[in-house]
Amino acid sequence: NCHTPDSTTDSSSHARHDVGTIDSDSGQRRWSALTGFDTPAVLGAWSKPPFLHDGAAQSLQAAINAHTSLPALPAPEVDALAAFIQQAEAQDTADMGDLDADGIPDFQDPAPGNACAPSTFNANCAQDSDSDGTSDFEETESADSDGDGTPDYLESSVEDSDGDTFPDQQDPGNDNPCEPEVHFCSQNIPVMRWPHALLLGLALFAVTFANKRRLQVR
Structure with a gap:
């Protein structure tokens, strides 16, 4: 599973995946054949189009359909999956909270208990x-x-x-x-x-x- 439930990515395992988007224009990796890509997190991805490694997908639906190594989904299910990703982002971000109230959700904060990290420029940092x-x-x-x-x-x-x-x-x-x-x-x-x-x-x-x-x- 590329998008694991806890962080919605398996990037920490250094695994790389080919979901069907590698083509002749994708280039190489370290002067060798390109076998796959690092998995981006799903959380927040919907707000940063275009998608995929080459920016070929302008919408979540297009990005989902580009996963040609997987069985194709009917259009209603693609729309439902795209909607789920957007809803999951809003819900998960709210649930994860902001422990140090520095404006950065804990799951994105390298120091969730320190309001002055990663930046001192927020109202809750007195530095x-x-x-x-x-x-x-x-x-x-x-x-x-x-x-x-x-x-x-x-x-x-x-x-x-x-x-x-x-x-x-x-x-x-x-x-x-x-x-x-x-x-x-x-x-x-x-x-x-x-x-x-x-x-x-x-x-x-x-x-x-x-x-x-x-x-x-x-």
Whole structure:
């Protein structure tokens, strides 16, 4: 039985089957004759047309009829089988549940008891990768407020690595205090060396003294 009741596939046994769909255009497997195909699960298959290895079947009925290695079924039975597959999907998915409430049915979830696996981006996962008090889910997977290529969930909204008053999440240059505003950058403030300062002081003194002399002469 290819579609076993528990998982609706015998893929784990590595068995391969030829249900009558192999033809001259099917190619080879590992440079050898193609003897069969891995069995896909029935659950969910109805929602992903086209069907079969080459996409030749546009409907479940066509996929069922393509199993020419099996006795042909009358059209009403083919329709009934297709309807059963659709109904079984809805019922079985509901019965299997979602233990960790991450939006992934347990039968498809590699970690059914961990809401943060396989993805942290669901409302029931509280993971906060940048430790800023906002979960990855709230910051979303794609948001990048400062456009620096690092998503918000990996940049803190409270930490300011370069001390320029802009939190990392709003700062495209987390290690550059001159970015995004140069007036927070000390290297942009002119530094006057003491000889220049002395000369400037003397010049100001001379101007002030000259002005006083002019006033006295008047």
